[in-house]
Amino acid sequence: MRVTRLFVDHPFSSGQSVSLSEAQAHYVMNVLRMGLGDLVYLFNGCDGEWRCVIDRITRRRCSVTLEEQVTIQKSEPDLWLIFAPIKRARIDFVAAKATELGVSALIPVFTEFTDVTRVNTQRLRSNAIEAAEQCGRLSVPEVDESIKLTAVLADWPLDRQLLYCDETGSGIAINEFLAKQKASGQSKPTAILIGPEGGFSRSELDLLKERTNFTAIDLGPRILRADTAAIAVLSCWQSVLGDWPGE
């Protein structure tokens, strides 16, 4: 039987009562048809997962009492996804899939060839929360406000490496890079940068190439769409350097 997991942005302590949001209350009461005394599981990104019991129901609201912590907090690997926004269905999709694939932050960036001019980060965050609830994460990735790529690069944290997909074919095969890094025994905070469907501009590529801890990677002979490339790189990274290999 599937358990109901909900994210709430609220500190936890035993015996405490927490109000669910209206949307969560609707889901619990009207979609799942739960009632007083039924169990739901809450997480807030820092206090693990708690078994809770529904203690109060009104027409539109619902609150639960925190009974017991059932899972201690675990964090996801330190992995950012920086991506040029794409059209609506695909960007929702990227937010959900990247959450399932364990990113710690989602950063939409505008590049020279980005078609989309506005990003609804609130909707991205909703998608990330829903995916986190379903995939069993104990955290929700941070969703940053959209920003220019040049601004991100200007303020780049020195200790973080960046992998970017270079469609011009001059990158290193992704598994070659990952296997080498794994063999070196170094684990570095990482960001993955996916450009827009039109690729990076000449000047953007020049900016990326001049950094020492930035690496152009190659994803094979077929041209992947931006959303496919994002999922592919995240999967490969998790499988070699992330938390898929097991403890």
Added chain:
Amino acid sequence: MRVTRLFVDHPFSSGQSVSLSEAQAHYVMNVLRMGLGDLVYLFNGCDGEWRCVIDRITRRRCSVTLEEQVTIQKSEPDLWLIFAPIKRARIDFVAAKATELGVSALIPVFTEFTDVTRVNTQRLRSNAIEAAEQCGRLSVPEVDESIKLTAVLADWPLDRQLLYCDETGSGIAINEFLAKQKASGQSKPTAILIGPEGGFSRSELDLLKERTNFTAIDLGPRILRADTAAIAVLSCWQSVLGDWPGE
């Protein structure tokens, strides 16, 4: 500038004239607003890619003359994706992404816990063709008619290994398996099997476990949706054993 690539199911020879389908003619004439003398590129899955010139236009039809082969035929790795069908948008998505990720065959299978009861293989094939045109493939994956999983297993080709995603957690970490196979230097025809959102049944898992060249693989601590799992496994496989590592 992006070139227009179209798949036609027709043998090629130099100087030959080929009629585009009505949908292709509509796309070329009304969407791209091309006319007589404009160039399109055709592939048919066996004769490489040809530069063609539009030689005839009527209200609804369009034909092209094959001028010159510009790319010789390459085939994709021998990699099947066997998947339990999921709801409409997601199954279209799997067909397109799997094509970008270079599968050679798409095989929808019904399992005990599969909710969906009918698969429109014609639509799957259209999605695969469109993705093949866009991603630069010279082939379109075969799309099989849907079939019961038990029937696929009963008639399994002895030389083909199968990787299946085991959500019960008893599988080998995917990169451990792939790295070992790469180190062994053996390349085997492979199939990847993705179950439905409800997982495999006990008896299906028993059937899968008893085969010697079937391997349960693990995709980390988060529960991936079926479509995410499909893309993740295909990406990891291509990055280690497929055609991503380069020649």
